Amino acid sequence: GESVGLHLPTLSVQEGDNSIINCAYSNSASDYFIWYKQESGKGPQFIIDIRSNMDKRQGQRVTVLLNKTVKHLSLQIAATQPGDSAVYFCAENSLMDSSYKLIFGSGTRLLVRP
Amino acid sequence: GAGVSQTPSNKVTEKGKYVELRCDPISGHTALYWYRQSLGQGPEFLIYFQGTGAADDSGLPNDRFFAVRPEGSVSTLKIQRTERGDSAMYLCASSPSGVYQETQYFGPGTRLLVL
Numbered sequence: 321g322e323s324v325g326l327h328l329p330t331l332s333v334q335e336g337d338n339s340i341i342n343c344a345y346s347n348s349a350s351d352y353f354i355w356y357k358q359e360s361g362k363g364p365q366f367i368i369d370i371r372s373n374m375d376k377r378q379g380q381r382v383t384v385l386l387n388k389t390v391k392h393l394s395l396q397i398a399a400t401q402p403g404d405s406a407v408y409f410c411a412e413n414s415l416m417d418s419s420y421k422l423i424f425g426s427g428t429r430l431l432v433r434p
Numbered sequence: 435g436a437g438v439s440q441t442p443s444n445k446v447t448e449k450g451k452y453v454e455l456r457c458d459p460i461s462g463h464t465a466l467y468w469y470r471q472s473l474g475q476g477p478e479f480l481i482y483f484q485g486t487g488a489a490d491d492s493g494l495p496n497d498r499f500f501a502v503r504p505e506g507s508v509s510t511l512k513i514q515r516t517e518r519g520d521s522a523m524y525l526c527a528s529s530p531s532g533v534y535q536e537t538q539y540f541g542p543g544t545r546l547l548v549l
Contacts, residue, residue, distance in 0.1 A: 328474055352534070352535045354537070356540075361542075361545075362542050362543070363438070363440075363525050363527075363540035363541050363542045363543045364477065364525070364540045365540070366537050366538075366539065369535075369537065371535065409476050409477075411476070413534070413535065415534050418490060418492075419534040420465065420467070420482050420489075420490070420532055420534075421479045421482065421490070421493075422467075422469075422477075422479065422538060423479075424476025424477050424478070425476055426474075426475055426476055427474075427475070427476055
């Protein structure tokens with residue numbers, strides 16, 4: 321994803337509402353995608369992943385959608401809670417391009433209003 | 435069980451000094467990765483170890499950066515003649531075997547500030 325420097329896109333939601341965080345990826349050869357959550361001062365925490373042979377995967381309160389046609393990924397969080405406040409990163413991986421190397425997007429900050 | 439640990443959590447140094455950053459991966463994980471994260475950006479790949487050997491160090495920015503993993507467990511990232519531009523969060527991650535589509539588990543990072 322394109323870097324936005326210090327000015328992270330921010331999504332502000334009311335507690336209890338659903339959140340949708342979007343990510344565009346650039347490498348059409350990418351076939352594995354991961355969402356990470358990063359709280360202030362901490363390392364990225366794995367949330368959910370999806371392989372390119374799927375277009376939807378669900379976890380606990382989270383759903384990831386993959387649209388390979390437009391190279392778009394989204395993370396949906398149901399019933400958003402204050403503890404969900406963090407920066408969310410999508411990461412992509414390609415078997416053809418250094419299969420162990422994660423390429424991260426620039427992140428979205430999620431703020432949950434009480 | 436214990437996750438990835440990194441020490442120190444914060445490091446302040448002066449321009450031109452040498453620093454070492456340590457990573458303890460999850461026990462039994464043979465694959466270890468170093469990433470660097472600048473403020474407001476996503477992590478960027480630096481180097482990947484499979485066991486004791488650096489399988490890919492293409493992300494290291496220049497020859498002032500070096501990393502080792504002599505016994506296939508703990509890794510040390512070494513930065514010589516530090517510059518202010520080296521200030522960033524340095525993240526370590528590990529995974530069980532380094533196979534494709536394997537989850538990488540990150541440590542809490544070391545925040546490096548070069549004055």
